[in-house]
Amino acid sequence: MLTPDTNLVNQLNQEAPTFWSSKPDSTIILAEQALSISSTLAYTKGQMLAYRNLGLGHYEKGNYGEAVQSYKRAIALSQEMEETSFQARLHSNIAMAYLALGAHDEALVNLNEALAIAEKEKLISTLAHVHHNIGMVYHYQFKNDQAIQFYDKSLQLYESNGDTTHSTFILGNMAHLFLKKKNFKKAEALYFKSLTLAEKQQNKKAIGNALQSLGAFFMEKGNYQKALAYFFQAKEVLTSTGEQTEYLRLLDNLATCYAKLGNDILANRFATKSLDLAKKQQQLYYIQTAANQLAKLYEKKGHHKQALDYYKQAITAADSLYSQRNKEELVRMEEKYKYQKDQEQAKLIYHMQLKKQRQFLYGAVALVFVLMVTAFLLYSNIKQKHKTNRILKETNNLLEEQHVQLESSNHFKEQLISLVAHDVRHPITSLQKVLSLFENKHLSPEEIQQLMSYSHQDVNNLIHLLDDLLLWVRLQLRYTKLQKTVFLIEDVLQPICELYQKKARDKNIQLVATYDLGTKVYADEEAIATVIRNLIDNSIKFSHPGAVVHIRTTSAANNRRIKIQIIDTGIGMSEKTIKNLFTVSTYARQYGTQNEEGSGLGIQICRHYLQLNNSELFVESTFGKGTTFWFEIDTAEETTEN
Known part of the structure; x- marks a missing residue:
């Protein structure tokens, strides 16, 4: 039964989305x-709708992590209430917040859940919404044909349900994709169709959006005067609606169009307005684009100090918008939310037990003739209370342990992100500067040759870093599937030795391999090859010219496994370095004897692959004298006997 208070909650929840x-x-x-109010009243439906509205508001402000958390709580309450249709819509909404965070996989998981519910329940409107959002994911992934297919399906579903209010925006999105495909005729037809439909519906927001899209279309074709005409029509409409995000996009487009026309004064004026409004609303994407435009304008005028300041603002906004720390923060927030929910549930159980205890005590005072029964029940409840407290303590200890592990893992990932941010940005920035100098013809041929040589080395280092990083991410996301087979050990060692002979010769290092032909092993061949490659590469990297690197295989102590050793006479490691080498939270990274760079991920990758193959990595090293790494793997005979 609804009360005045619940009616107020419903009124607030109905009014909130009108401003999003x-x-x-x-x-x-x-x-x-x-x-x-709804939390005080324990009004579950009111809480569910309030969390949904919080998700809408935070998403529009660009607080995507908070939007995800709000939507998650709304989904949990919808499951509790068995509000299936509402749950499907929430999964579709949360997918857009994940998409904004760059978490495309999570977005598609939620959209597929929404799709399954909507198809089962025959929710046509929700099906249309989900198809549109799947199209958005593919749009962001530059899968243009797939995105167009889902947009078109969404359009058909909406219109089959008698709803054309979304058609103008979907047509606009499809037009954007055809414009990217350089199909100008199709894009123009869709843009004008979108505008005609918006005007027919008298939907000012849609009209402003369509007019602005036509302006962007003609600007792309180089017809800047016609583009300006559409932009100013859109400005008039959007000013009357108070639509802030579209208005920001309009200011950005006007600044770009005037810059194309060479009118730097007006370009500067609109870019400055865009930056001020974007900062006020904390719209990071438009802070980035506006600051970039202003930096280019001031650089063109020779005002390098002002240009540098705006470039810094653009980089800061870009880092905040696209940083991996957004995802790390999201994980921490989810764990914190889970921990809080467990604590609340445990406290609720505890208070329920106390309430029962009081009831039994009051009964004993009022009814003396059932004193024995009440005493027995009291004893049972006290025992249950101790059991509950013990369980609560064990749960708290487990959660605390998980929290420590998460903090340790986050510390390692933050170190990794910091390194990658530096190592990726440095070569790309260097190359950008070289190309800029080359384009402006400020360099002599000798200087160009020298700088290109440095840039080539930087790019090679960047490629090695990205290879290691992608492999590490693949391992962390548990995409590794073990495929153990029987193979000859020489089939792995021979090609690897041939591969590294040139690198060893270039450094005047002798690479010697000693192994028994015909030795069959049982393991994942690609994984073992990856481990050996990493260890040989490290040995060459940390050895001085004239040294020797040995690759040796011998029978293990039980004669059912083989031992593979990589031995070098290089710089070796101190006891502290060895101690930290296998610590997950420590990011070990050293330069080679000729300042060769490494990603620092090799040892972690080796350990992971060996664990998958029922093995472990060992090391012995003396500082200044060399290092020996070794591990053991099963022979084919051992596998057969088992």
């Missing part, structure tokens, strides 16, 4: 009021 696109702060304020 023009005044997202108002949406958040109203949703928080609804959540506070």
